[in-house]
Amino acid sequence: MTAALRRYDPPSLGDRLRNAQAMTRPLMIEIIETASRRIPALGQSGRTARLTRLIDAEAWADAALALMELELPMWQVRRIAYDEGEWHCALSRERELPDWLDDAIEAHHAELALALLSAFLEVRVLATDVSRPSVPSVRPLPDPLCEPVACDHYG
Template sequence: MLALSGRQQPAGIHDRLREAHAVTAKLLSDLIGETCRRFPSAGQSEKTARIERLIGSEAWTEVALALIDLEMPQWQVRRIAYDEGEWHCALSRQRELPEWLDQSIEARHVDLPLAILSAYADAQRINAPPASRTSVPTVPRNADAFYEPAGCENFA
């Protein structure tokens, strides 16, 4: 048999959150490094200091909720429920709407902080702007060879 050579790509943060059994400081550090744009921020020093204190005391659920408050202030927890051995977390921009009208982000996990962090990571992925987005839309530059410009005016 042939052995597969080469390196496997490291699992993305979404896969790592899904496969984790509990939150660790390393996992949280990786999540913050990959998804947080405001941590640490000069204007939010009180909130970032609070998150650092919570990480030090291993209050993982509070850390997850504080990250949502810091990084995505327009998002709020819509629902946290425990059903059939899993925690379900839903984040929403408009909690006042009926649930059937709202477009919420939902995640589930056996561990409550990981369910909240998974929903947070999914919402961050949806909110992230495309890397190559410019203020002016771009037009494809490769014109097909079969098309040639033609004048259609009739000056008769």
Template sequence: MSVLSQNTTTDLGERLRDAYAVTAEFMADIVSQACRRFPSVGQAGKSARVERLIQSGAWTDAAIALLDLELPQWQIRRLVYDEGEWHCALSRQRELPDWLDQSIETRHADLALAILAGFVEAQRISAPGSRGSVPTVRRGVSSSYEPVLVDNFG
């Protein structure tokens, strides 16, 4: 499959947020747009398992199996149901404390869609063309932010 472009994953992320439930057609779109290894020749057993789960309508299991096949370095760190939504956190290093880990957090009313939204975001971050040689810095500084110089020479 081709390497993900920024626009494709953004569109897919919006579709995931707006979806009410997973369907076989929607899962086929996710696989065709976000998966680079599916079907995997080297891991035919995992590919066949994903196909069986999709055919049987086991969307949550299919989402987890797809994550395992496509992004084995990413793992589910946390799944929580709170106030009508599933909160899913994916991480590369689950053993690190929350405050040290750079996890991906998504939420949706449907469990499979929450996991798939995290999968698509992890796939976007992991895409070879998405990372430059210089780390990026968040630009979301609030307007009430004022730098303060505090020196303690004492």
């Protein structure tokens, strides 16, 4: 587990996002410092420079989308909708599936950037809860007491 995820306290940061009235530079920097694994490894590449420019310009929704693109390459925005004063954002690994089959991660907030970043943090929590090996799993060896036997009689 990386140092960033060890010090990552999802409930408190998630609560801060839900209770925030507007996105701020310190909040965005905290999210990047605590919840990102790839950005430190990328260094000052063109993609991280773009994220920095978006933060400097306070283009929060674009910065949130750029952060998701860098940090969650297997996830895509499935839906962004505005309904009754709130933005609803859904992220999915299988965007082409019908809604009822997809296990999308959804979040909502009155501010678009905060809705996007809330969904981002939910995916991060899911990723830390579900540890997947980097190699495929191998089926265990068969039990020596239970061996398959051919039952067909060709007589």
